[in-house]
Structures are given as structure tokens and as C-alpha cells.
Amino acid sequence: MKKRVLTVLISGALAVASFSxxxxxxxxxxxxxxxVKDAVEEAAENVTEQDVEEVKEAVQExxxxxxxxxxxxxEYVYPGPEAFYSVLYDYVIRExxxxxxxxxxxxxxxxxxxxxxxxxDIKVYGDFACYRYTLDGDTxxxxxxxxxxxxxxxxxxxxGYTVTGMDMVEDGSGFDESVDRIFGDYxxxxxxxxxxxxxxxxxxxxxxxxxxxxxxxxIAYVKDYGWDPVKLPAENIDSFxxxxxxxxxxxxxxxxxxxxxxxxxxxxISDPENDLMFSLFRNDxxxxxxxxxxxxxxxxxxxxxxxxxxLDDGREYxxxxxxxxxxxxxxxxxANDPFVVDEDGKVYTAKNLDESVARDMVVxxxxxx
Numbered sequence: 001m002k003k004r005v006l007t008v009l010i011s012g013a014l015a016v017a018s019f020s021x022x023x024x025x026x027x028x029x030x031x032x033x034x035x036v037k038d039a040v041e042e043a044a045e046n047v048t049e050q051d052v053e054e055v056k057e058a059v060q061e062x063x064x065x066x067x068x069x070x071x072x073x074x075e076y077v078y079p080g081p082e083a084f085y086s087v088l089y090d091y092v093i094r095e096x097x098x099x100x101x102x103x104x105x106x107x108x109x110x111x112x113x114x115x116x117x118x119x120x121d122i123k124v125y126g127d128f129a130c131y132r133y134t135l136d137g138d139t140x141x142x143x144x145x146x147x148x149x150x151x152x153x154x155x156x157x158x159x160g161y162t163v164t165g166m167d168m169v170e171d172g173s174g175f176d177e178s179v180d181r182i183f184g185d186y187x188x189x190x191x192x193x194x195x196x197x198x199x200x201x202x203x204x205x206x207x208x209x210x211x212x213x214x215x216x217x218x219i220a221y222v223k224d225y226g227w228d229p230v231k232l233p234a235e236n237i238d239s240f241x242x243x244x245x246x247x248x249x250x251x252x253x254x255x256x257x258x259x260x261x262x263x264x265x266x267x268x269i270s271d272p273e274n275d276l277m278f279s280l281f282r283n284d285x286x287x288x289x290x291x292x293x294x295x296x297x298x299x300x301x302x303x304x305x306x307x308x309x310x311l312d313d314g315r316e317y318x319x320x321x322x323x324x325x326x327x328x329x330x331x332x333x334x335a336n337d338p339f340v341v342d343e344d345g346k347v348y349t350a351k352n353l354d355e356s357v358a359r360d361m362v363v364x365x366x367x368x369x
Contacts, residue, residue: 072217073103075105076093076106078090079211079214081359081360081363083160083357083359084357084360087161087162087163088152088163092128092130095166096130097145100130100132100144101144102134102144103134103141104132104134105131106131106208106211107130108129108131108147108203108207109128110129110193110194110203111126112186112189113126113190116296117295118270118275119269119275120156120270121155122153123153125150125186126149126193127193128147128149129146129148132145133222135219138219139219139222139229140212140222140223141222141223141225142222142224142225148166148169149168149169149179149190150166150182151167151182152165156354157351158354160356161356205222209235209236213235214237219232257362258359258363261284261289262282263359264281265280265331265352266353266358267331267350269349270351274342275294276294276340276348277361278327278329278340278353279353279358279361279362280303281362287302287303288303288320290320291362291364292322292325292327299322301323303322307319309328309341311341311347315330317330318330325343326343327340331352337349338350
């Protein structure tokens with residue numbers, strides 16, 4: 001009788017723990033262990049104390065292994081240095097990932113266009129897919145998820161970037177009309193990319209290869225349901241996600257540059273007709289670097305003299321020149337709003353630039369992306 005009860009308990013523990021390992025994202029392995037423990041204690045009168053301890057130890061070991069299985073696939077974290085894309089990827093995981101269950105959620109994003117003319121409403125066009133994966137040996141198995149084409153709206157503020165919403169393309173017969181309505185001038189680029197199956201698979205597998213590399217995982221393949229496994233390509237984090245702990249094509253160590261400059265301040269205009277934005281950094285040698293973006297153009301370089309000037313209304317401001325373009329600024333104070341003086345002398349009320357956005361400008365100036 002003792003042997004039979006002991007066998008049943010151990011078999012039950014193994015069965016429940018095995019289920020928890022296979023469904024680690026949806027089953028609380030601690031509760032599994034506690035449930036089996038209670039069953040063991042209830043049957044203690046039929047087994048010896050040594051038998052009970054053996055079952056408890058077995059259950060604990062299995063529960064720990066189930067937790068290990070759950071931890072084998074870490075959460076996806078955008079591996080690049082740009083705050084803009086970090087916010088974008090987080091949004092896709094959070095919003096699109098909630099439409100599926102089981103496994104780790106990994107975004108599969110193909111950006112086909114960006115309209116930055118209005119900093120209060122930056123429009124990112126593309127296909128924002130998110131899929132979930134479980135691990136089988138050295139293979140990621142895609143278990144669920146979907147594709148969500150459309151336009152994601154991002155607001156830039158003094159605090160950085162915030163996603164404010166998304167316009168999603170309709171399914172079925174409304175697809176083409178909604179693409180034209182949502183994408184506008186960017187519709188042709190989207191259709192070209194969206195119909196390129198080879199390119200879509202390249203982005204998909206490369207995203208996974210870089211996830212594997214960033215987390216040091218021993219994974220070589222990805223498999224979709226009903227299809228043969230596909231070998232993952234070599235990682236290319238340094239170029240796929242702009243720059244991460246790497247060098248640009250000219251040999252510049254981007255992370256070293258970011259670590260060597262001190263942010264002094266920056267301003268931007270929230271005006272669709274003039275998206276002027278600038279940031280100032282101090283190098284280790286004391287020199288000042290200015291980075292300016294205006295209407296799709298990028299200017300940057302070492303700033304020489306910074307003379308003071310005065311507006312007709314008596315407000316003072318500081319001038320700086322970069323690539324033969326002269327701008328002015330005043331960061332404001334408790335009594336006065338900050339403002340920017342454009343190169344044509346026009347004055348705009350401005351907003352303070354968050355450091356994360358300014359450092360994105362550093363990456364852009366060094367990589368051209």
C-alpha cells in the first residue's frame with residue numbers, strides 16, 4: 001500500500017510539473033509545488049516520513065526546473081541606443097502582444113516611412129507585427145501572434161517620446177482603401193515592402209537572430225507551425241539597430257562618443273511648418289558641439305564663438321553657427337518662455353528638449369540614420 005501511494009504521488013507530481021513546464025507562462029509553478037505538497041501531506045498517514053520527504057524533494061526539484069524552463073526565453077528588450085525606437089518597440093510588445101498568449105512576445109517591425117514634420121505628432125508608417133515563441137531545443141517555435149499594418153503616432157515632449165495612438169489598416173475588402181487613407185503619400189512604399197515576402201522574412205529572422213545574440217542564447221533555428229525550421233542568420237546588431245556597442249562605417253565608436261559628451265541643453269519648435277530642433281553638448285576637451293535638424297536636413301559641428309544678441313523687444317539670446325547656418329536661443333526662466341531664433345531671424349516659442357531625444361541626435365549625426 002505504501003509503495004502504491006508513493007508511486008501515485010510521484011507520478012502525479014511529475015505529470016503536473018511537466019504540464020507547468022510546457023505552459024510556464026500561464027501556470028504558477030509555485031502553486032503547482034504547493035498543491036502537490038498538500039497532497040503528499042494528506043497521504044502521509046499511508047507512507048513513512050522518509051517517503052514524504054523524498055516526494056517533497058522531487059517536487060521541489062521539478063518545480064525549479066520548470067522555473068528554469070520559463071526563464072530560458074527572456075523578455076524582448078530593444079537593443080539599440082535610440083530612445084525613439086525603444087518607445088516604439090515597447091508599444092508594439094505591449095499593445096500587439098496582448099492579442100496572443102503563451103511564450104515570449106517578440107516584435108517584428110518593418111518601418112516603411114516616418115513623417116517628423118510635426119513633433120507633437122510624429123507618424124511612423126509600417127507593419128507592426130508581434131509574435132510569441134516557445135523553445136524546443138535549439139529552435140524558437142512561433143506559436144501565435146499577428147501582423148498589424150498602420151501608422152503609429154508618437155509625441156515628442158520635454159520628457160522624451162510617448163506613443164499617443166495608432167491608426168490600423170482594415171482587414172478584408174477594406175484593406176486597400178484604408179491603406180490609401182492612413183498612409184497617404186507613403187502608401188506606395190508600404191505596398192512595395194508589404195508584398196515583398198523575401199524582405200519580410202529577412203526582417204523577421206534577423207530580428208530573432210539579434211534577440212538571440214543580445215541575450216547570449218544557444219538558439220540556431222526558428223520554426224513556424226506546419227513549416228520546416230529556418231536557420232537564423234548571423235547577428236548584425238551593430239547595423240540593424242543603428243548602432244549598439246559598435247562602430248559606424250567610418251570606425252567611430254558610438255558608445256564611446258555618447259559617454260564622452262555632456263548634454264548642455266536643447267530646444268525644439270512644435271510647428272508643422274518649421275520643425276527646427278537643436279541640441280548642445282560639451283566634449284571632454286571643453287569644446288561645444290551643436291546638432292541641428294530642420295526640415296529634414298541635419299547640421300552639426302564644433303561651435304566657435306557664441307555672441308549675445310538682443311531682440312527688438314529687449315529679450316537677450318545666444319547665437320551659434322554650425323555649417324554656415326546661424327541660429328539663436330534662450331532657454332528661458334521662471335518668468336519667460338524659451339525661444340529659438342531661426343537663421344532668417346524669425347522668433348519661435350520653443351520647448352525644452354529631453355536628453356534622450358538629444359542623444360538620439362548624436363547617433364543620427366554619426367550614422368546618418
